Amino acid sequence: MFALVDCNNFYVSCERVFDPRIIGRPVVVLSNNDGCVIARSNEAKTIGIRMGVPLFKTADVIKAHGVAVYSSNYALYGDMSSRVIEVLAHFTPDIEIYSIDEAFLDLSGFNQCSLTDYGRSIRSTVRRWTGIPVSIGIAPTKTLAKIANRIAKRSRESGGVLNLTNPTHRKTELASIAVNDIWGVGRSYSRFLRSIGIENALQLSNAPESFIKKKMGITGVRIIQELKGVCCYPLEQSPPQKKEITVSRSFKHPLTNRADLNEAVAEYASRVAEKLRAAQLEATILVIFLMTNPYGRESRYFNIKTIRLALATSNTAELIAHAHRGLDEIYRQGYRYKKAGVIARDLFSERSRQMTLFARNRREQSSEIMEAFDRINRQFGRNSVRYAATGSTADQKWKTSFQWRSPSYTTDWNQLPEVS
DNA sequence: TCTGGGGTCCTAGGACCC
DNA sequence: TCTGGGGTCCTAGGACCC
Numbered sequence: 398m399f400a401l402v403d404c405n406n407f408y409v410s411c412e413r414v415f416d417p418r419i420i421g422r423p424v425v426v427l428s429n430n431d432g433c434v435i436a437r438s439n440e441a442k443t444i445g446i447r448m449g450v451p452l453f454k455t456a457d458v459i460k461a462h463g464v465a466v467y468s469s470n471y472a473l474y475g476d477m478s479s480r481v482i483e484v485l486a487h488f489t490p491d492i493e494i495y496s497i498d499e500a501f502l503d504l505s506g507f508n509q510c511s512l513t514d515y516g517r518s519i520r521s522t523v524r525r526w527t528g529i530p531v532s533i534g535i536a537p538t539k540t541l542a543k544i545a546n547r548i549a550k551r552s553r554e555s556g557g558v559l560n561l562t563n564p565t566h567r568k569t570e571l572a573s574i575a576v577n578d579i580w581g582v583g584r585s586y587s588r589f590l591r592s593i594g595i596e597n598a599l600q601l602s603n604a605p606e607s608f609i610k611k612k613m614g615i616t617g618v619r620i621i622q623e624l625k626g627v628c629c630y631p632l633e634q635s636p637p638q639k640k641e642i643t644v645s646r647s648f649k650h651p652l653t654n655r656a657d658l659n660e661a662v663a664e665y666a667s668r669v670a671e672k673l674r675a676a677q678l679e680a681t682i683l684v685i686f687l688m689t690n691p692y693g694r695e696s697r698y699f700n701i702k703t704i705r706l707a708l709a710t711s712n713t714a715e716l717i718a719h720a721h722r723g724l725d726e727i728y729r730q731g732y733r734y735k736k737a738g739v740i741a742r743d744l745f746s747e748r749s750r751q752m753t754l755f756a757r758n759r760r761e762q763s764s765e766i767m768e769a770f771d772r773i774n775r776q777f778g779r780n781s782v783r784y785a786a787t788g789s790t791a792d793q794k795w796k797t798s799f800q801w802r803s804p805s806y807t808t809d810w811n812q813l814p815e816v817s
Numbered sequence: 818t819c820t821g822g823g824g825t826c827c828t829a830g831g832a833c834c835c
Numbered sequence: 836t837c838t839g840g841g842g843t844c845c846t847a848g849g850a851c852c853c
Contacts, residue, residue, distance in 0.1 A: 428821035435821070451820040469821085496853045583851050614827060616851080643823055692820060738822090797821095825852075834843080 398509065398535065398562070399632070400502040400516060401542040402485060402523070404478075405530045405550065407498035408436035411477045412467050414528035415806045415814050423464040427452060429797045430649045431468050468799035476807045480527045488519050493632045501539060503632040509562065516558040536561040539630045540623035543580040544571070544598060564626070571599035571624065581620050586613055598624055638744070639676055644668040645738020648795045651690065652734045658687065659721060660788035661795040665739040666720040667784055670713040673741055674771060677748070679709035680741035683716060685723035687737040700727035709745050712763050713770070716741075717786050 404410060408426040413419055423440035427433065434441075434450050444462050446455050452466075459466060478497045485492055491503035502519075504512060516533040523531050534545025541561050548570055549559035561567045577587035579598055589612055595601050601609075602624035609617040619629040644665040652658055662685060673680060686701035702723035710716065720739050773782050787793075804812035 430819095430821075432820055449821090453819040456819090499853075581851065585850060613850095616827070637825095640825075641823090645822070647821065649819090690820085736821095823853090825850100827850085828848090830846090832843100832845085835841090 398504045398507070398512065398537055399539050399542040400504050400512075400519070401495075401534045401539070401546045402481075402500050402502065402519065402531050403533075403546050403550075404481060404498040405532055406436055406438050407478075407529070408467075408469065408474055409438045409441075410529050411470075411474050412465075412803055413438075414477070415473075415803065419465045423462055424467070425459070425464055426467045426469055427801070428469060429799075430647060431798065431800050432647070435469065466801050468802040470799075470803050470805065472805040472808045473803065477527065477529060481523055481529055481531070484523045484526050485519065487522070488515070491632060491634065493634055494636075501542065501632055504535070512562065513558060513560040516560065517556065520557050531557070533558045534561065535559070536567075537626045538623040538628045540580050540620060541567070541626065544574050544578075547574070547578060567626075568599060571602060572597050574598040576601055579620060579624070581616060586617070589613070638746075639678065640742070640744065642669055642672045642676075642678075642680075642741045642744070643738060644672070645686075645736060645740075646795070646797055647736045648734070649798045650794065652795055653732075654794075655728060655730070657788075657794050658724060658728065658734060658737060660786065660793060661737055662687075662720045662724050662739060663717045663784060663786035663788075664793075664795075665737065666716040667713050667787060669739050669741050670711050670716045670767075671771065671774075673711035673744070674747075674767060676744075677746060678741075678744040679711045679747050680716075680744055681706050681709045682742040683719045683723065684740040684742060685720050685727065685738075686740075687724070687727060687734050689732050690735040695733060698729060698732045700729075702727045709747075711747065712767060713784060714763075717784060721786075 409424045412424065412426065421440070423444055424438040425434045425441050425446060426436040428435045431452055433452065434446055434448065434455065437446055437448065441464060444458060446458060446464070458464070474497060482492065482494060482500060485500055485502065489502050489504065493501040495501055504515070507515060512535050516535055520531055520533055523529060532546050532549040534542045534547070534549050536542040536545045545559045545561040549555045549557055561570060574597055576582050576590045576595060576597060579601065582590065590601065595604055602621060604621060606618050606621055609621060622629050646661070646665065648661070652661070683704045683706060684701060686699070688699040689695065689697050691697065704719050704723050706719065770782055774780065804814070806812060806814045
């Protein structure tokens, strides 16, 4: 038996915890560079602001309704997320952190008759201890728990908690769920399902598996099974080992200058290296890509270079050098670049490093440097030390911009909220 | 003028092996 | 004219998730 705990309008709710003046008002949170809307309060949804819409396309609505606008503040959201998880851990040790605002709980061992009450208690405790409102769906499979959660969110009388354990009750509710609202069914699959007359979750649960398998593969079969109450996706408590690590950014204004691109790519390679070390991993493949604006009419260019490293590494200097070498091969003069990124692939645990006969001493020395580097940045804050290749902060043209970012209330001593 | 970032899984097809 | 059978590995692309 699963419960899916999902934070309501999570980023907006985080902002509201620290600025109650925006409770009851329409609020949106924007993506990097304040480009798109990525979170909306219920009021913002009601006035028709769509998920993912570029800010400039909805500027009129925002102005007309006095919508409160925030740049994204991941330091804040990440910290609030771990607080929510801490509260959940008071209720069961069997937790799968599914995303920044969602967690599955395994409630199999609990008294099945009082699950709804237990859910209500979880919900009110999270609210009281963190300030974040959540909805909870309870059901025998993850896919059904997702659906229960969705219904809990939209129906007032559920009080934010919905239990779909009862099979008869479940049938009527499944009939009310459109196929595109099922976990695992996106744009393409819902178009296909509609074309063969399957409009809702109840119909899909009764569809012939062999036929669905031809179009949707094994994923489609699993969705049907899960809708029927047969569990195909168990709780995953320990996250599987990462397969790739990406750092990429769009530039607010296009870059034309090779020197600027060099800095940006060095920065992304540094971040990749830091993430690798944090996960105690090393990469044997480094991928560098860059692209022009995919929208609009100016001339387009996209290229990507894959570099196989002779020796697995998480060393910042090495990765920057490889990234620059990759950039050499794909950079073409005359384009206005809008985005670049660095990806580390074929990751291995640093403990199982493959040595070479001669590289040993240099290696050990470099990892000591990296350890010191990370220690300094942990203690004195990110970027306290960094590589000169990332440029001088005074003129990093490629830096992501955040015009309306709230303070890091919970993660920076200098930005604590003040109460008067 | 202005359009995010970071992932995973699955499948088909090609290359290659004995 | 007629040309086996059974596999694995790798990659690209599609689809999906938050």
